[in-house]
Amino acid sequence: MQRRQVLITVPSLLLAATARAEADKTAKQSEIRQKxxxxxxxxxxxxxSLKDEVSKAAGFAVFTTYGLSFGLGGAGGKGLAHDNKSKKDTFMNVGQASAGLQIGASDTRYLFIFQDAKSLSDFIEHGWEASANASAGAGTGTSAANAGAGGGNVSGGKMFALTKAGLQAGGAVGGLKAWKDKDLN
Structure with missing residues (x-):
């Protein structure tokens, strides 16, 4: 009789754990969409003018990153890529590393606007990498200002950056990489 109870309890526990994991995933997706x-x-x-560009584009990606730098720097965050035609969201991670004469801490936002479906698809499937150099940014949490970090061209589109809060200053060489979040897709 005890053996039968154990056999019934194990599948019930597995089902409950699976349901909890799915609820956590949905909550994280919702939080990323809101951000x-x-x-x-x-x-x-x-x-x-960015609102019009985003609405006419094949798609866009947005990320929020948090980082620190003192000579060496690093930042990481989450975001999503959105296909304007299919309305599908792909959840992604972003990481950044740099080295140079720099100091600061910041909450930085990135916006990528893709002009064609192939560029958006390549970004989602293969990620994206870029190098950066001198920049400065400051934000108070309610406003943002950037100098030298305000944007650039990426294959098939454009990239923009906003420092939401914090202060970053200096010159550095570094890279930014975006990739799919395998846990949230």
């Missing part, structure tokens, strides 16, 4: 929409609004406040 992404707020990030878009921050960019639109900074430059109203």
């Amino acid at each position: 992404a929409m707020q990030t878009l609004q921050d960019f639109y406040k900074s430059d109203a």
Whole structure:
């Protein structure tokens, strides 16, 4: 009789653990979507013409990163890539590393706008890497300002950056990489 109870309890525990993991995944996805929409609004406040660009584009990606630097720097965060045609979101991670004459801590937002479906698909499937150099940014949490970090061209689109809070200053060589979040997709 005890053996039968154990056999019934184990599948029940596995089912409960699976349901909990799915609920956690859904909650994390919801949190990232909310941050992404707020990030878009921050960019639109900074430059109203971006709203029109985003709506006409094949898709976009937005990320929020948090980082520290003192000679060597690093940042990481999460975000999503959105296909405007299919309305599908792909959850992604972003990481950044740098070295140089730099100091600071910041909450930085990135916006990528993709002009064609192939560029968006390549970004989602293969990630993206870039090098950076001198930049400065400051933000108070309610406003943002950037110098030298405000944007650039990426294959098939454009990239923009906003320092939401904190202070970063100096010159550095580094890289930024985005990739799919295998746990949230």
